[in-house]
Amino acid sequence: MEYLHSMIRVHDLDAALDFFVHKLGLVEMRRRDSEKGRFTLVFLAAKGDAERAETESRSPMIELTYNWPGEDGEAEEYGVGRSFGHLAYQVENIYELCQSLMDAGVTIHRPPRDGRMAFIKSPDGISIELLQKGEALPIQEPWASMPSTGRW
Numbered sequence: 531m532e533y534l535h536s537m538i539r540v541h542d543l544d545a546a547l548d549f550f551v552h553k554l555g556l557v558e559m560r561r562r563d564s565e566k567g568r569f570t571l572v573f574l575a576a577k578g579d580a581e582r583a584e585t586e587s588r589s590p591m592i593e594l595t596y597n598w599p600g601e602d603g604e605a606e607e608y609g610v611g612r613s614f615g616h617l618a619y620q621v622e623n624i625y626e627l628c629q630s631l632m633d634a635g636v637t638i639h640r641p642p643r644d645g646r647m648a649f650i651k652s653p654d655g656i657s658i659e660l661l662q663k664g665e666a667l668p669i670q671e672p673w674a675s676m677p678s679t680g681r682w
Contacts, residue, residue: 535573535591536617538656541605543570543596545653550574550592553634554619554658559583559591568598576619592617616649616657616682624648624662625673641676645669649682657682 540546550556556574563570572594575583583589599605621627624642631650632638639657640649646666650658 535593537593537595538617538652538654539595539597540652540654541607542653543572543594546594546596547572549636549652550594553631553636556592557583570596570598572596616659618659618661620661620663622663623667624660625667625670627660628673637679638676639680639682640678641673642667643669643674643676645673651680651682 538546547558551558551574555577557577557580559573559575559580561570561572573583574592574594575589579589579591583591597606624645624647628638628642628648636650638648638650640647642648642660642662644666645668646662648660650660652658
C-alpha cells in the first residue's frame with residue numbers, strides 16, 4: 531500500500547488556489563476537469579515534494595475537489611467532517627512563513643509561541659498545522675505573547 535493524497539472538497543476553487551498556491555506556496559501538479567461528472571480536481575504538492583511528484587506516484591499531495599454548481603446554479607454545502615483532523619507541513623522558518631501569511635491576510639489561529647508549531651485555516655475551514663523543520667526556533671515576540679484565535 532502507498533499513500534497517494536488527501537482530498538478536500540472546496541466551495542470556491544479560486545479562493546482555495548489563492549490560499550494554497552499563492553499564500554501557502556504549494557505547487558499545482560495537475561488538473562482534471564470532468565464535464566460529465568461536473569467537477570474539477572487539482573493536485574497540489576509542497577515545493578519540496580514537487581520534483582518527486584512529477585516523477586513518482588509516491589509523493590504526498592492534496593487533491594482539491596470542486597463540484598460544479600447544479601443545474602439550478604446552487605453549489606452543494608459541505609461541513610468539515612468529524613473524522614478529519616488537519617493537514618501538516620514542515621517548514622524552513624515558521625516565523626517567516628507566519629509573518630508572510632499574516633501579511634497576506636491569513637489569520638494565525640494558533641501562533642508559533644513555542645517556535646515550533648502554528649495552525650491556520652483554509653478558506654473552507656480546513657485546519658493546517660505548520661511545524662518547524664528540525665529543532666524549535668528560539669522563542670521570540672510578537673509570537674510568544676500572541677493569543678490563539680478561534681478553533682483550529
